[in-house]
Amino acid sequence: MPLWMRNFQSLLNIFLKSNCPLCERPTSQEVCQNCTQKLQRSCLPNPGVRWNQPLPVFAWGSYGGTLKLAIATMKYKNHPEIARPLGQYLGNAWLSSSTARNTKCIVVPIPLHSEKQKKRGFNQAALIAQSFCETTGLQLKVNGLERVQETEAQYGLTVSERQKNLAKAFRIGQDFRHILKTPVLLIDDIYTTGATAKSATQTLHQSGIRVLGIVATATTFNPNNPSYNSR
Template identity: 85%
Template sequence: MSLWVRNVQSLLNIFLKSNCPLCQRPTDQEVCQNCTQQLQRCCLPNPSVLWHQPLPVFAWGSYGGTLKLAIAAMKYKNHPEIARPLGQYLGNTWLSNSPARNTKCIVVPIPLHPNKQKKRGFNQAALIAQSFCETTGLQLKVNGLERVEETEAQYNLSVSEREKNLFKAFRIGQDFHHTLKAPVLLIDDIYTTGATAKSATQTLNDFGIGVLGTVAAALTYNQNNPSYNLDKNHT
């Protein structure tokens, strides 16, 4: 590479740099190297800790610390670019650790209601799913499900209230006009109580579509569920 080309490339790198959405340091990546290292410390020691019936769950990280900040910045501070590394982390972990990594399946993101998606500008689950599928090679059906009920925020609701809130919240989307031979793998940014996954699974099952399980970028700690055997250093 000539000196002139290297100089031009260096100038381009300077002008193309932006600030890290988490710490505001200059970076040419979605998240700076320092915050990337902190994010990777949020990785769960056992991502398939909840991979069992009736709703198998596979998650990359524990919802806390830098991962919680990253998801909040993505959703509420207009940083959709954060979805790309989260999808990559989840995809690479699926390829190396999932008990179902050799199963052919179709990936379907949990949809937002059109009003909420219009306000936010994007569906974070769909962006994570796109990056996840680019990493794993799995087929993506962005419009496999549609959200027909504009439900209230889930974070202040109990488990029973969440299930009632999400009752018949979904319907089959335009990507599915007939039943499938391959099962669906649902994908979301955060897995908390399973109410969303349960409602989405029921909608797909009613249409004759099987669900392999749910994958999520983050898993919340629930002290009432003994299966959540998370390393406290990651919470």
């Protein structure tokens, strides 16, 4: 949604209270105060704990509870507006982390296959990226990558099978059909095995574009529960 339209929507919401998409309570915001508090409790104590090679990961929250509900509601119940607060949380966490300081980069969302995006009506990663960039002031290139292969059946595959499945999933998008010296920061809604991020990184590397790392709203990795991470 263009910025003017979203501003207009926010203005409209002040006059027309709608219901919170997560709990149905009336609210003038995208998500009500109560759910906002619950969402903010999903924040990991140190989102940058895995900011190390080969692919640095910065993940804001633990994938579960209200955060899981918010992401599912956004994607599957047609509530793209939820991307705005999620992008803000991620952006604020990024700004206050030592990782981000003085880091110049271009933000690129993990794209959806065009058929899937047409069906959903939006790419949640692109909307989160837009809000993330409004918060951080970083440059956004929505079409830095294109998804050329539908990779629907990822469930039930092992990590190596997933990587193989994703090996040719992406190609350089129209925004990057020239030499790019600034590194890219990838962004996605959920980070799980990292197979998607690795595939996107490989595509960018093949074109001589450096990837700084990936930022994600949620991760299944939980430093307080190591047994959960091996799933």
